[in-house]
Ligand SMILES: Nc1ccn([C@@H]2O[C@H](COP(=O)(O)OP(=O)(O)OP(=O)(O)O)[C@@H](O)[C@H]2O)c(=O)n1
């Protein structure tokens with residue numbers, strides 16, 4: 001009898017938050033009464049099918065360990081790498097090599113910096129992604145006109161031409177794929193020198209397109225400092241301060 005696939009979260013949380021600035025990495029900034037990371041992890045656990053969440057942190061990061069101490073559904077892995085893709089692959093391979101995740105189990109890779117994921121969007125992703133051979137990702141359709149730009153001598157950003165936006169979607173996370181397939185796809189891409197900013201792009205190189213499942217604005221990524229206030233407003237959270 002075929003083994004029923006399980007679902008696990010994998011949260012890359014090993015970034016330095018350079019664009020965000022501040023004294024601490026953005027995943028540890030307070031958003032309401034909890035850290036950004038706690039919101040993102042709890043958002044993944046909102047679906048009962050997600051059995052456990054593995055958080056990949058920088059090798060010298062003890063903050064996450066303290067945050068989730070005693071929580072049997074969350075395990076921190078000090079396996080952060082140079083880039084997001086390295087953190088994802090390091091975590092994924094650790095889980096596979098230690099049989100913590102089966103080769104055909106689903107792994108939902110979700111940015112620590114996306115605390116606003118809704119339970120409804122997560123449910124849709126799992127419901128629909130589980131039925132699609134190449135997995136799935138949340139994304140939102142591009143609504144703005146897009147410009148390809150150049151930098152002028154004084155540093156001004158100049159619009160050069162407009163990029164057609166039909167069939168353009170902005171990828172969010174979670175992005176869900178079979179564990180072994182994702183590991184192999186990422187490894188192959190890195191071996192070939194590809195620069196991967198998300199997980200779906202590795203799967204796409206296999207010639208099989210992941211399914212796009214509509215995301216939502218509250219699931220935006222906290223990148224710049226002002227994004228923290230924006231997400232707090234979108235989630236109706238009171239912000240005592242912005243650290
Ligand atoms: N070496 C890295 C870089 C990023 N991430 C994680 O990947 C997610 C998305 O990355 P990004 O928003 O770029 O975060 P940072 O790399 O921290 O931001 P910056 O590029 O501004 O430094 C974040 O949850 C971040 O913690 C990671 O696990 N390991």
Ligand SMILES: C[C@](O)(CO)[C@H](O)COP(=O)(O)O
Pocket residue numbers: 084111170171172173197198199221
């Ligand atoms: C994975 C991602 O959030 C999808 O949009 C995005 O690619 C992460 O980019 P970052 O530069 O690592 O934040």
